[in-house]
Amino acid sequence: MSMNSTIEKVTARIQKRSAASRKAYLAAVQSNIRPGPRRKRLSEGNVAHATAACPVLEKTELLGAKWANVGIVTAYNDMLSAHQPFATYPDLIKHAARRNGATAQVAGGVPAMCDGVTQGQDGMELSLFSRDIIAYSTAIALSHDMFDSVIHLGVCDKIVPGLMIGALRYGYIPQIFAPAGPMPSGIPNPEKAKVRQLYAEGKVGRDELLKVEAASYHAPGTCTFYGTANSNQMLMEIMGMQLPGASFVHPNTPLRDAITAQTTRRAVQMTNLGDEFTPAGHIIDEKAIVNGLVGLMATGGSTNLTIHMAAIAAAAGIIINWDDFSDISHAVPLICRIYPNGIADVNHFHAAGGMAYLVGQLIDAGLVHTDVTTVAGGEGLIEYTREPLKNAHAEADTVLFKEGPKESLDTDILTSVDKPFRPDGGLRLLEGNIGRSVMKVSAVKRENWLVEAPAIVIDDQNALIDMHKAGELEKDFVVVLRFQGPRANGMPELHKLTPIMGSLQDKGFKIAMVTDGRMSGASGKVPAAIHMHPEALAGGNIAKIQNGDIVRVDPAAETVNVVSDPNWLSRPLADAPKVQNLDALGMNMFAPLRGQADNSEAGASVLGRPEWMV
Incomplete structure (x- = not known):
């Protein structure tokens, strides 16, 4: 299928608009790339400080400057349900790194506030700015120059955009995202919305409202409606920054842990100590940004990304504006009905075919660029038409993938480009x-x-x-x-x-x-x-x-x-x-x-x- 003419036109327009800034960005990335473990340029005192608390074997490898060292930037806290599962990730990643001939260290933490907690409260006035504080914090974590690749742990509204901005400012380092996954489905979203409205009308009290809210937000994992957090997860996949099928697997399951271990394996393979060197600044280019915008329109994604995507793109020397969003919206049909655009949640979306089916539909319709670089390697975006097999591992830290579904398993939730829910992205x-x-x-x-x-x-x-x-x-x-x-x-x-x-x-x-x-x-x-x-x-x-x-x-x-x-x-x-x-x-x-x-x-x-x- 040839590319959609509007998508081609918008891509070319962004490339032309960004020509000078993108060239300067890539020059800055290239000037910071160097062979061998990055810590080789540090002094003996520098490295001694960075390894002082390490176990003896890891300290030996780090001081020897032969193994890759993977940094972990984490947004863990146990107030956010989406981020609470990250408590166990550092140890899981460290063990997986060891099995793959590398070491791993927590490079730093970033703040992670919850819009659900601050919604309608004074603290919400800090929410948007927290994104840029997260970008600053990411930069501080990576400033030690100890890391040959980085794994980012983040899911929610401002956290993923902030991590992305920070990651792209260190675009000469390979970087990959490891999500936590959604909580199981709770009370249906329309029922929750109905009770909220009844409360606003004075027809039910606080006790009934609290009961419904607690039945909706009830377990570790991401909130299940299709808001900014889950839009972020879709974006990280379709822009190639996390593994295929990684977004919507439940936390604390064998498959989720296997995907995290595979993410670590890829983080090691992407360093310049091997033959698959993949710096982040080479992944996020104009085509990747356009793919992200297409994904937003096809799924009815969060309006917050009309702000965040501009900031993410700018961090990679790419200039976009709302005319680009608008033109892509007119060209891309809405093929998902996920609350608030329908009654289903992201678990239903995932069960109906999820990201693999979605990406396959967009590729077949010529609405996305397949010739992009991703953390999955292989065949560019085509890799994202595949999904991980449960309980099927060729070896430790290797998840097997199968072809994703070619037909939707529930056309009330996930339809086709030929029979969309609406002809545009909304x-x-x-x-x-x-x-x-x-x-x-x-x-x-x-x-x-x-x-x-x-x-x-x-x-x-x-x-x-x-x-x-x-x-x-x-x-x-x-x-x-x-x-x-x-x-x-x-x-x-x-x-x-x-x-x-x-x-x-x-x-x-x-x-x-x-x-x-x-x-x-x-x-x-x-x-x-x-x-x-x-x-x-x-x-x-x-x-x-x-x-x-x-x-x-x-x-x-x-x-x-x-x-x-x-x-x-x-x-x-x-x-x-x-x-x-x-x-x-x-x-x-x-x-x-x-x-x-x-x-x-x-x-x-x-x-x-x-x-x-x-």
Whole structure:
């Protein structure tokens, strides 16, 4: 099958746009590649410090500078269900490394906060910035120059993007990701959403809500809905940074441990001490980025990746923007129904054929590039049409793979490119006199797309909750929630408002949202023009909207505009509210980061542009 013309066009456009920066990045990668174990350039004192606590045999090998040394960068903590299984990974990796003629050390840890815990709370204002702190922490872990390859342990929302950014800034080192896998399925997602909405309506109490939430998030492993965490896992596979079929195997199972051991084996094989040297900067190129964008559209992935992918790409000298997302969305059909785009979860997706079937469909339709470098080696992306066999190992640390299914095992969850659930990827770039924003429409019923209604302008999501409790929202409206961008307060998710707006929409009211903040990886059934930029604090026109202005949100036309007062743009900007609770949560420490944050389309990064992007 020949490549889809739109995919070819977007790829060529990104390559042309990125020509100078990508060339400079690859030159920087090449200048840092050198033969032999990397620690050979360290002094005797340097190496002595790095090996002082090692067991005698490993210390001998490290001091001898003959074996490869694998670094482990871990986001373990036991508050995050997705990261709790990582507690056992370092020992598992160290033993697998020994069996494969190498050593392994934990290079460092990175923070890992949970958006589920901070959702709707003040701590959410640190969430997006934690991504770049993770990138910084990854760089610190790798700065010792002791490692010939690296295994990254991370799953969730900001953690994988942060690890990726840090990994690509050390793009001359081979690197691979080892996930933990999803928890078993709990209470069905629609039932959970229904109870949340009933609670917002005052029809059930906290005890019943807590019972349902605990039945949904109930075990070690990733949350099972298709939000940012599971979108990350799909991306790591389709972009070739973790092994085929690694994403959605349950934690604490023999197959999961075997995949982790095989990941270690590949980490050793990819070093420059063998003949399969595969630095990370050679894996993530323009074609890999495009493959990632295609995967997002085909699966209805998280809107958060419209921010994170720009930051990841920039770390590899690649420049993308929302026009690329939009064009790919129009070309790629949605072939997955995973909550919130359906009722199934990622376990059902995996059982229906999962990543192997998905990648096979996209290859057959000419929607992805197969001529890419991956951590699996072999035939590029074609390797990802295969899946690991349970309990079938040719030898220690070698997982056998079989051809993935050619037919979906449940067409209500995973269909074909020829018979998609919708003809496009369900992501819209909305532009107009307010600015540029994105909207995920794949979970929004078609009759709810167009909303033209008076604006309710607020600067704090709790204001809408108070209005709802006071009975003031029984009408059509567009809530304009501003001063929620990265420079204002760190761009928190605003998913706390979803049950209220969903309930009002179900009553027949025309409801929409326009905001310079984020929603969630689980952006749902209410049309929301999010990530608006320029943001209010950067002089964006969203700061000129007033209560009662008629706002038209029209994803079919891909527009978002104030349509009432023709002179509204001449108004002065509204004053920014005082950011609340900075001292209480230590959030005043992050004030300098807010001041230097880039816009959301450029990745909302606080790292500053890499030298090759200048």
